[in-house]
Amino acid sequence: MSEAAIDTSGMKVTDEVVIEIQHMHKWYGEFHVLKNVNLTVNRGERIVICGPSGSGKSTMIRCINRLEEHQQGHILVDGIELTNDLKNIDAIRREVGMVFQHFNLFPHLTVLENCTLAPIWVRQTPKKDAEEQAMHFLSKVKIPDQAHKYPGQLSGGQQQRVAIARSLCMNPRIMLFDEPTSALDPEMISEVLDTMIELAQEGMTMLCVTHEMGFARKVANRVIFMDGGEIIEQNEPEEFFTNPQSERTKLFLSQILNH
Amino acid sequence: MASMEQTAPQMDLLRLWRDKNARAVIIQILTIAGLFFFTFWIVSNAVTNLETIGKGYSFDFLFEPAGYDINQYLIEYTNRSSHLTAAVVGLLNTLLVAVTGIILATVVGFILGVLRLSKNLLMGKIVYTYIEVVRNVPVLLWILLVHGMLISSLPSPKASVSDGWDFLGVSFLSNRGFYLPQPNPEPAFWATVIAFFLGIAGAVVFRRHARKVQDATGKILPVFWVSVAAILGLPILVFLVTGLPIVWSFPELKGFNFVGGFAIKPEFMALTLALSLYTSSFIAENVRGGILAVSHGQTEAAHALGISNSRTLQLVVIPQALRVIIPPLTSQYLNLTKNSSLAIAVGYMDIVATIGGISLNQTGREMECMTIVLLVYLCFSLLISAFMNWYNKRIKLIER
Numbered sequence A: 001m002s003e004a005a006i007d008t009s010g011m012k013v014t015d016e017v018v019i020e021i022q023h024m025h026k027w028y029g030e031f032h033v034l035k036n037v038n039l040t041v042n043r044g045e046r047i048v049i050c051g052p053s054g055s056g057k058s059t060m061i062r063c064i065n066r067l068e069e070h071q072q073g074h075i076l077v078d079g080i081e082l083t084n085d086l087k088n089i090d091a092i093r094r095e096v097g098m099v100f101q102h103f104n105l106f107p108h109l110t111v112l113e114n115c116t117l118a119p120i121w122v123r124q125t126p127k128k129d130a131e132e133q134a135m136h137f138l139s140k141v142k143i144p145d146q147a148h149k150y151p152g153q154l155s156g157g158q159q160q161r162v163a164i165a166r167s168l169c170m171n172p173r174i175m176l177f178d179e180p181t182s183a184l185d186p187e188m189i190s191e192v193l194d195t196m197i198e199l200a201q202e203g204m205t206m207l208c209v210t211h212e213m214g215f216a217r218k219v220a221n222r223v224i225f226m227d228g229g230e231i232i233e234q235n236e237p238e239e240f241f242t243n244p245q246s247e248r249t250k251l252f253l254s255q256i257l258n259h
Numbered sequence B: 001m002a003s004m005e006q007t008a009p010q011m012d013l014l015r016l017w018r019d020k021n022a023r024a025v026i027i028q029i030l031t032i033a034g035l036f037f038f039t040f041w042i043v044s045n046a047v048t049n050l051e052t053i054g055k056g057y058s059f060d061f062l063f064e065p066a067g068y069d070i071n072q073y074l075i076e077y078t079n080r081s082s083h084l085t086a087a088v089v090g091l092l093n094t095l096l097v098a099v100t101g102i103i104l105a106t107v108v109g110f111i112l113g114v115l116r117l118s119k120n121l122l123m124g125k126i127v128y129t130y131i132e133v134v135r136n137v138p139v140l141l142w143i144l145l146v147h148g149m150l151i152s153s154l155p156s157p158k159a160s161v162s163d164g165w166d167f168l169g170v171s172f173l174s175n176r177g178f179y180l181p182q183p184n185p186e187p188a189f190w191a192t193v194i195a196f197f198l199g200i201a202g203a204v205v206f207r208r209h210a211r212k213v214q215d216a217t218g219k220i221l222p223v224f225w226v227s228v229a230a231i232l233g234l235p236i237l238v239f240l241v242t243g244l245p246i247v248w249s250f251p252e253l254k255g256f257n258f259v260g261g262f263a264i265k266p267e268f269m270a271l272t273l274a275l276s277l278y279t280s281s282f283i284a285e286n287v288r289g290g291i292l293a294v295s296h297g298q299t300e301a302a303h304a305l306g307i308s309n310s311r312t313l314q315l316v317v318i319p320q321a322l323r324v325i326i327p328p329l330t331s332q333y334l335n336l337t338k339n340s341s342l343a344i345a346v347g348y349m350d351i352v353a354t355i356g357g358i359s360l361n362q363t364g365r366e367m368e369c370m371t372i373v374l375l376v377y378l379c380f381s382l383l384i385s386a387f388m389n390w391y392n393k394r395i396k397l398i399e400r
């Protein structure tokens, strides 16, 4: 990732609310993982979530596409409330893309088939159109020449970019990232972050769990700090890094910045 | 100079021995030569020894009358038939147990393996206990146990009728076997058989068609239900339309046993049930392992893309699980087939009990009989292996 400033003209936050989390609680058995989480996300926002290990960051964003169930409170995505209604869940998952720490590509399918699987079986797109679209997004993440290889034949950075392309093929309105670069070797991190920056510049609504503070400064319009299952503090990146409010945030920042 | 020339051939040999490819070839040649001489020595030894005690190596006895009865035969057989016919009857009986057992074991094994992973805690525990009990007792004990239970706990044919061990009054469970009505097809029944095969062909064609339609328009056609309708629905319809062209012969009690109908003998039932339950417990573990080997991340990734639960199973989990399940499945099939030779314990007349047992004792032709039995098992095993290897190659994962 270059240190030069990036073009932010395409990043516009509208006042249309796309995600609304109200008084959300979650337990794993006895363990209270998420405590009274409140969060409103507008279209076009780029939010970075950070916090110590085990603070519940993954759990929170996984609640947004219901890979995890919450037990109390409400989550609304695009105005649809997440309940046990399977139809709503599928509808929301179609609109919300997710990128995982360990890529989770399908090893038995080629890169191209990874990208066309969901469009073909969920959106019922004709194969040719799905492949054209997949090639379009694979070009965007700069690996169109790998389309016919299997995931096992790619480097980590390439695999993560395929995973991003695979999500984009469903034309999601929101993208969730759960530590997309933390399983990568240092020299591959920037190629993935560059892809994410490009996405942000096109106005994608993004929630990203990451400890890449350079990325947060450049791209995020809001940084959220979580600890012990709670949102402790949220602010604009400049304010957040230079003038943290709570003691816990200061401690956390001193730890990761000294690292 | 002169001394160097002298050592040259030796050096060459040494170099040849150091070369990786050349060494491999040399070792193979030596091995084959050794094997050849060993086999030759064994065979010539056996032939001379047999000749000294007055026995040649000849299969002429196969065409002499066998002189013993077999209680279950799939082809025409009486005690005046030849030893060869007896061998074929035994071979078919082995084949029947192996094929029925493999089908049953696979179906039960897959169901148990999936249930074992059920989120329902009680179900998981029950299946776990069952699997552990079944697979940790030798299969011979299971065969004897099941046979004993069938023989001693089921009523005699007479009591079966009087005590109501029947199903709808036409099938009877007794210690002489499970008697069912026997279907005797009339000529018009051919139409139903043809309809069945047409149904299969139709299902295959429809599958291809559905693929094409999906590729072209994206529309997903109900392949599963159309296939069911074609393969089952069509023959049933034809059967009804052609006026039920089957005459049933019902089992009836005459004296101490049933006549008419069609009997599944207790020996066959015991052997097949015990073998398939035993093997199914191993298959269940393979299936469980195969499904667990597909990481949870795969399911999550599919779900996150909006792919439904059943499609995730069909498109993501099963294709990956199968490649873990198939190789050990092959050895379970081989085990079941070979274990079927325990048939002799309950008097089921398989290949070992016929040609390898009674025929052998009556004719004294140990070498010949054992050669036949050995070749039969070898052929079965090679066939199973070949088929499974072919299938495994088809679904194999391509990786770096």
Ligand SMILES: Nc1ncnc2c1ncn2[C@@H]1O[C@H](COP(=O)(O)OP(=O)(O)OP(=O)(O)O)[C@@H](O)[C@H]1O
Binding pocket: A028, A031, A033, A051, A052, A053, A054, A055, A056, A057, A058, A059, A060
């Ligand atoms: N399936 C589960 N069952 C029980 N506890 C869980 C489960 N998944 C997570 N937890 C616990 O919930 C807490 C929050 O987990 P989470 O994965 O959300 O943390 P995180 O903030 O993403 O941490 P990290 O930075 O290490 O990824 C942790 O204490 C974890 O041990």
Ligand SMILES: [Mg+2]
Binding pocket: A057, A058, A059, A178, A179
């Ligand atoms: Mg996490």
